Amino acid sequence: MLALTAGAVTACDGHDSAAKESGEAKLHMIDNGGHRLAFHVTPGHGSTIVLDSGGGEDSSYWRKLVPELHSATGATVITYDRAGLGKSDVVPGPWKVESAVSDLRSGLRQLGIAKNVILVSHSQAGEVATYFAKDNPSMLSGAVLVDANLPPLFTDEEIARLVAFAQPQVDAARKDPDKPRNRQLISTADSFVATNKAFHTVAWPDAVPATVIVSEKTPFDGSPEDARRWRDAAASFVRSGPNRTLVTAEHSSHDVPEDRPDLVLEEIENMVAAHH
Secondary structure, eight states: OHHHHHOOOOOOOTTHHHHHHHTOOEEEEEEETTEEEEEEEEOOSSOEEEEEOOTTOOGGGGTTHHHHHHHHHOOEEEEEOOTTSTTSOOOOSSOOHHHHHHHHHHHHHHTTOOSOEEEEEETTHHHHHHHHHHHOGGGEEEEEEESOOOGGGOOHHHHHHHHHHHHHHHHHHTTSTTSHHHHHHHHHHHHHHHHHHHHTTOOOOTTSOEEEEEESSOTTTTOHHHHHHHHHHHHHHHHTSSSEEEEEETTOOSOHHHHOHHHHHHHHHHHHHHTO
16 A cells, blocks of 8 residues: 555757647756756746656656646646656665655756746655645645645554555565566655654645645545545645645546546646636
8 A cells, every 4th residue: 555655857958949839748857966857848838737646657657648738728747757767867765755855846946947836746746745835835836636645644543554554565566676666665665654754744835725636436445444534634634724625536546647637637727727
């Protein structure tokens, strides 16, 4: 279940104008602290929409949604590969959300993006989004949190349940640690307890509007108790601050962007329109 709650980038050049006309994404390799990250940029105007994948997934997770989103909004659309995934360099050791936030912030700044950002964050990326929003509220005009990890879920009791449930997956992953998804699962497991005890105390800034999409089945389709806790955490998050909306993705598994791309597209469009 760790895999599910965790999830179940060269400088700009003159080719960007051509990419903007064609709606094609351009690869930018961004350096941060000695490792490189792959950012894929489809240029537009107005808002910048950043799509952040769940644990074990790279930027290709959004490949079907990017052209539709760019066509519908005209905004700049960015996908990127977190460290160790896709075209981005591997960073050894346990997963650190602070490092993930630093990678995203550095990438956006090196791309010249400092405001009017809308984060669209799936699953584990909800943790990145929460810390990013806390530290950089002026960069954001809003967020769409898609069946995302949210602080209220991670009580000590729930963390213990998740660790116990995930142990067989982690043990299996350690037998093939070089596979990217396994490597990511192992690094997440190695820091899971400490990371999520800290995450439980983090507050989303009131200044940043958020739409929370929660799947009907949740990541815990086989565990009614954990599914209830997942839904309750989403509802609690929405109640705890202003400018927050809860939307249920009916008939959807945890993979809402794949099962209900229409709903994800609609909610991103609504966020763009509200802050255009």
